[in-house]
Amino acid sequence: MHELAGIIKQAIEQEANGDVTSLIENLSPAELARVLEALQSPLRLPLWAQVPTAQKGEVLLELHGDLLTTLIENTSEDELVDSLSAIQMDELADLDEYLPISVVNAMVAAMDVQRRQRYAAVKLYPDDTAGGLMDIDATAVRADVSLKAVLRYLRKLRQKEGELPEHLDSLMAVDRNNKFLGMLPLSNLVSYDLQTTVGEALVDCVTSIKPLTSAKEVARVFEDQDLLSAPVLDDNGVLLGRITVDDVIDVMRDQAERNFLGRAGLEKHPDMFAPVLNSSLKRAVWLGINLITAFAAAWVIGLFEASIEKVVALAILMPVVASMGGVTGSQTLTLVTRGIALEQIGSSNVWRLLSQELVIGSINGLFWGAVVAGIAIVWFGDWTLGLIFAMALVVVILTGAVSGTLIPLGLKHLGIDPALAGGVVLTTATDMVGFFAFLGLATLVLI
């Protein structure tokens, strides 16, 4: 992508618009979005000007944050209305908070009654719920008609609408009250005898997704059951809409991004080439939080100023203790955070897990304690120091194991995502305990 971005950059700088047009001609909207992100800010608007109106809507859907806002601001309202007229209702609902209200109004005004109803239905639910992901299903069929009739209906629908909905892999079957009965995969529609009724060709669908089911849960259901699409039903089993796997893939990618970036205190969809002042500010917050925890550790060290003055080796070795505690803790933390996300950890097995992590911690603490004691004895020629070092290592590794298990569970209980905040809280704990154990033991024994 960056090679292509490099070539496009050159073409823009040489103002060779024809070249730019042909370079982007065959790119998918997502690929175009990536090229825009890989370009430095001053080159983005000239490229945007070359994107055909018909594609702009789909490209905007793939963008986020400041870049999205900038591009929208630099597109005329008429062009926005044109470029967005073809996108799906659930997608429009994701984007509309970024659009000028006049554009949204113009688009709603231009919708036919059916589209307007579908838009209103999607807007009822938050973006990160099944209701926000679903599209209203325009292709539900009655269970008592024959497949032949369904095929005739679909042919008519296509003649009327131009094409069938995207990613249509199955039809939803309903009764006369729009109550969901099952899914009719197109592969059944094309392979069963034409006289069969829809009801006879249905596959059962054990999955029940409610409009307020979280997007995360929807993704899990799709993964677990290898679905291509699934119905969204209200409490009475009435069909509200359909979620397709492409929406779910977006949810999965978002979640993975969030976990990956969140641990470094970065927000989702960062813009590598955002204005630096902007980026500096966003990152400063995380540095500030970290500074507080670092000074908490420094404060613990400060308590033992007198001891360090007498035995400087303590200052040399103390980062080793803290770091081993941090590593042990982050291993357990990662494992437990994953277990929580997969819903494999709960009251039925948390004690078992904790005791097991303590055993693992003890084994590794004793082993590495012996190793570091050996190193310290050789380095400083001081048996007592070596022994204290080893004991502190055991203490901090066990602290890591306990914090790594309990911190994510505690955060989860408080409604905070452990994947985001777990690391900082853990490091604060292991650093403080590590320094305290090592310097405290040394003060008791050596000083």
Add this chain to the structure above:
Amino acid sequence: MHELAGIIKQAIEQEANGDVTSLIENLSPAELARVLEALQSPLRLPLWAQVPTAQKGEVLLELHGDLLTTLIENTSEDELVDSLSAIQMDELADLDEYLPISVVNAMVAAMDVQRRQRYAAVKLYPDDTAGGLMDIDATAVRADVSLKAVLRYLRKLRQKEGELPEHLDSLMAVDRNNKFLGMLPLSNLVSYDLQTTVGEALVDCVTSIKPLTSAKEVARVFEDQDLLSAPVLDDNGVLLGRITVDDVIDVMRDQAERNFLGRAGLEKHPDMFAPVLNSSLKRAVWLGINLITAFAAAWVIGLFEASIEKVVALAILMPVVASMGGVTGSQTLTLVTRGIALEQIGSSNVWRLLSQELVIGSINGLFWGAVVAGIAIVWFGDWTLGLIFAMALVVVILTGAVSGTLIPLGLKHLGIDPALAGGVVLTTATDMVGFFAFLGLATLVLI
């Protein structure tokens, strides 16, 4: 899942087999796999014994590592052959390295010619390539026939085979030499006029996936183009097989897992309830690697033993310097690692990126430098110490920015995944430079 695991655990302990059977009756294979993982080892085999043979194959596909091996060892060969007879060829190829060779042989012997050919074709390619993901396409159609003929063919195929392949959303159209011409979505098949030929109802497919394209790249193509399935073609455009979106979702999940776990030195698919000695050993390696980097930092501190002896405040403040460097570095590292994975960073923009990170680092370094200087001056009443502290902070934050940019690019160049190894290398760099800058400056000025 853990609540269910808890209930199942009770039922197993009470030896209420009937209850167990009814509890697991409606679970999908993936859900069953998760319950098995959430159970402690001694309860897993009793549950496994209650899983119907027909489901065991699909469940095994969702499992990994030691648990997978244990369950296979505790299933009779006949039952394995029975339970695996219905799974897809690409899936069998993923699993067969774990199976006893006699089971694999029995399965191959029981295959008809067509299935045996498909199995052989998949085995040609590594698991993490398009060739390893694809299934041989049994439903290719010729472009010159009418849709009516296709429908007739599919109905016959179903009568013969019992059902059509899973996740069939489109048919691949080929010429008489099996050269790929385009995809016929089932939604076109059911909505176009019956007299239309396949060739007229095709959608173009700009995606060209080769059998040796990496699974990661395949996932990106699916994401970017919102595909449900895609053809795998050889260099001459001949159709080799089809990849479906459910395989791609598995790849995405695996990748996300690997990134999440790899940073803590954990392997993919960890078993929370594996025997502790096993787990201890696996984690010990990462602790050992970390110990080396921690001692490297300790060695740097050791160089300045005399200075610390004179000014103990140095020992108190030095972890703050190292930690701020580490945080800055890991922010940049995360951003750059992501950019590399998305192919947005390359020679065309790496210098621009580096200079930008340096500007962001300078802004944050100066700001937080002033803050920490203030704290140090108030704490220790020493203006010079405060100034040195601030300068060291600027140095280490800039080091973090540079290392965060160059380390992942360097690792990538060496063929090492930056998402896995980046963190350790970075911390080593920022720790050593941080301690050296702070203690070195202090030695020059204060001592």
